[in-house]
Amino acid sequence: MYKEKLFVLSAGRRECFRERGNPALNGVASLPKKKEFFMKKIITILVFAVIALGAGFAQELTGKEIMQKVDKREKAATDSFTMRMTLINSGGKKRVRQVTAYSKDYGSEKKTVMVFMLPADVKGVGYLSFSYDDASKSDDRWLYMPALKKAKRISGSSSQDYFMGTDFTYDDISGRKIDDYTYTLLAEETVDGKNCWKVESVPVQKSMYSKYISWIDKESLVQVKAEFYDEQGSLLKVLTVSGIEKKDGFWTAGKMEMNNLQKKHTTVIETLKHEFNKNIPDSYFRVNSLEEGKIR
Numbered sequence: 001m002y003k004e005k006l007f008v009l010s011a012g013r014r015e016c017f018r019e020r021g022n023p024a025l026n027g028v029a030s031l032p033k034k035k036e037f038f039m040k041k042i043i044t045i046l047v048f049a050v051i052a053l054g055a056g057f058a059q060e061l062t063g064k065e066i067m068q069k070v071d072k073r074e075k076a077a078t079d080s081f082t083m084r085m086t087l088i089n090s091g092g093k094k095r096v097r098q099v100t101a102y103s104k105d106y107g108s109e110k111k112t113v114m115v116f117m118l119p120a121d122v123k124g125v126g127y128l129s130f131s132y133d134d135a136s137k138s139d140d141r142w143l144y145m146p147a148l149k150k151a152k153r154i155s156g157s158s159s160q161d162y163f164m165g166t167d168f169t170y171d172d173i174s175g176r177k178i179d180d181y182t183y184t185l186l187a188e189e190t191v192d193g194k195n196c197w198k199v200e201s202v203p204v205q206k207s208m209y210s211k212y213i214s215w216i217d218k219e220s221l222v223q224v225k226a227e228f229y230d231e232q233g234s235l236l237k238v239l240t241v242s243g244i245e246k247k248d249g250f251w252t253a254g255k256m257e258m259n260n261l262q263k264k265h266t267t268v269i270e271t272l273k274h275e276f277n278k279n280i281p282d283s284y285f286r287v288n289s290l291e292e293g294k295i296r
Contacts, residue, residue, distance in 0.1 A: 063183030063199045066216060071178055073221040076250050076276035079103045083271055087165060090264035095165075097122055098272075100296070102280050108133045111285040112174065115295045116164075125164065126151070126290040127173075135179040141170060144290040151287045160208045167237060167258040167267040169208070180204055191215045191224050192242070209236070220244055220251040236262055248276045 061069075081101040088094050098118040104111050110131045116122040126144040128151070141154040154161075159170045181201040189198050196215040203209060210233050215225040226239040238261065243254020256269045284295050 063185040066185065066197050066199055067178060067183055070216055070221050077105050078277055078280045080275040080278045080280065081271060082273040083269055086268040088266040102284055104280055104285065113284055113295060124293060128285065128287060128290055129174045131174055135177050139174060141174065142287055151290050167260045167265055189215065194224055196224060222251050222253060250276055
């Protein structure tokens with residue numbers, strides 16, 4: 001059906017024209033509806049964006065998930081080290097030692113051996129450890145003293161003793177099992193220009209530490225700082241890690257400094273040489289190799 005509309009074109013003049021559902025006018029008439037449709041669409045998109053953003057916050061990593069990422073960080077199959085270890089007492093007196101160390105990943109277990117090369121009074125002292133992925137299996141550790149001419153197994157109760165007069169315990173050196181602690185993500189902070197997760201770790205069983213707090217670099221997944229608290233909850237030691245760099249595709253640290261605030265004693269470990277995926281004989285990781293001085 002034709003529609004008839006009247007328009008005033010000029011003063012005193014009226015012109016009539018017919019329109020058969022004029023498309024242009026129909027478009028004008030439908031503008032409010034189109035605008036309403038697009039507004040609804042925009043609102044819907046914004047709602048979904050807010051929901052997605054909220055889900056992202058809800059999926060923030062937990063403290064345990066962060067420490068699991070650290071534990072599973074890509075590592076070489078073998079590591080070969082030459083290190084300088086400096087012990088500094090409260091009076092500032094230094095004792096310097098040189099250590100050679102090797103580690104090898106066997107899949108479900110990791111074996112590490114360390115031998116003191118200098119000075120003469122500690123030359124030949126060796127440490128061997130087997131760390132197991134199985135949470136129910138205790139790690140095996142031995143300490144070889146040349147004067148005794150026999151390697152001594154380190155019992156579980158001795159794992160929290162200090163290693164060779166340093167400020168590192170045997171557990172500090174060999175590492176800890178994930179399930180031995182409960183974890184809480186405390187905050188996200190910047191340490192030496194690195195964006196870090198701040199994670200609190202509390203031992204499940206009795207320990208010399210009531211807790212320790214780690215700052216984990218988000219990029220490298222390397223611990224850049226740690227605070228260790230004694231059984232009374234007082235700050236005992238502070239670890240700082242520096243010289244973090246990527247070498248041959250693997251993240252490594254050039255220096256670790258453990259400061260015992262209560263004893264006023266410090267141990268500094270500097271990496272002089274670090275080689276990855278070098279062929280290391282399996283025989284290096286045997287007790288008799290320590291006792292026979294076969295590790296170079």
